[in-house]
Amino acid sequence: MAVLGGGLAGLSLAALLAEAGHSVTVYEAGEFGGKLSRLSVGGLAFGTGPSLFTFPGVCQRYLAALNEPDSLDLQPLEGGLGLHHTPFGAVALPVPPDHPLSGEWQRYLARVGPIQAEVETLLTLPPRLDEPAFLRASARVGRVLGGHLSAESWINAQHFSPLLAHALKTHALNAGLSPKDAPALYALLPALIAAEVSRPAGGMTRLLDELLRFCRERGVTLLDQTPVTLLDAARGILELGSRTARHELIVSALDPARRAELSGQLSKPQARTVSGLAIYAAFAEPVPLPATSIIAPSNFQTFRRAVQAQAMPPDTLALVHAEGRKLALLLTVPAAGQRLSLTQPWVRGQVERVERVLGVPNLLCKALEIRALDPVHYAALGTTGGAIYGAAYPAWRSGPFHPQPYRVSAKLWQVGTAVHPGGGIPAILGGALIVSKLIQQA
Structure with a gap:
């Protein structure tokens, strides 16, 4: 069997298929991990991509399917989902018992x-x-x-x-x-x-390390820096530049538009989910912020109109994670494949807004080093315009009605958040479990 794409979805599924006794090869055009990778900034190690674990039961089910003990050592994230800053004030989620909105929160939980x-x-x-x-x-x-x-x-x-x-x-x-x-x-x-918001004690890249270990221990052939240039699913053939590989079954963990492109098919232009500008900064002293802060767009309708027009909104969603001397700031932007930098006026304005709302003026100016990943980076990982979750579908096409099939043809399957209801790590691991079961039952 071949798995196209060595991101978290491809690696998760490869380990499950190998556990079931299949011979599996993973082809990755770049480095393993996809959006989750290691980044060194100011001598500090950052994990890019997903920033937290939710639905720990999904992870436990995945590990049980591999007969693996829980080696991730998930630790609760201080502050849960973080302090949410809105035009109406700030509130932590979960809402503390002594907060005026505690009753509303309890009604919501019930x-x-x-x-x-x-x-x-x-x-x-x-x-x-x-x-x-x-x-x-x-x-x-x-x-x-x-x-x-x-x-x-x-x-x-x-x-x-x-x-x-x-x-x-x-x-x-x-x-x-x-x-x-x-x-x-x-x-x-x-x-x-x-x-139940958590993170591995060794950081988010611990998940990548464990998935790679699961694959290696089960005999999966891992081929990074090996781009697939053509996919002939009907014959089970992959072209890898100057050579060809043949497989009985192929699973694409790529964005569906990229998979179609490799098959020589034309994809219709589609609406896209958002992209991001991820800013990673290292400091000499601990960052004086809570573990997680979320600054919401001031007007969701204005934000929606701008993103749909692939224009920069007046203000945007900002996710801020602080850990010791490390700061990660993700600004939500349209998926237009645009190059962004900290010197551009819109970016400077959004950073200043975040600093103002959090009460830390000129914070980034004090950083020892800053690195940023923009939509150009995310587009290079295989999605149109750098859309983090690929194509956007109408709300009614969610859940079991999502338009991308798990099985595309007799010899071709799909896995990953583009074909699984939901997003994030639960969808990645849960989707791998689903596709593995379906392949075994086929």
């Missing part, structure tokens, strides 16, 4: 919390209408979602205060979409994950 196990089931179980567990979980989640398709619609129907509503809507950006466009399930995420 509404959503009981479906925690069902959402975890849907993250790891193939979406089959003849599978009772899938049907039961879908029905329970559906009852909580009601008739709402978008995150914005569900939140508005709960009549929360403007502060809590704005903070909750911010998490729609986990889908790479505005609250009006993100599936309603994203409105439930803070209640489902706030109490």
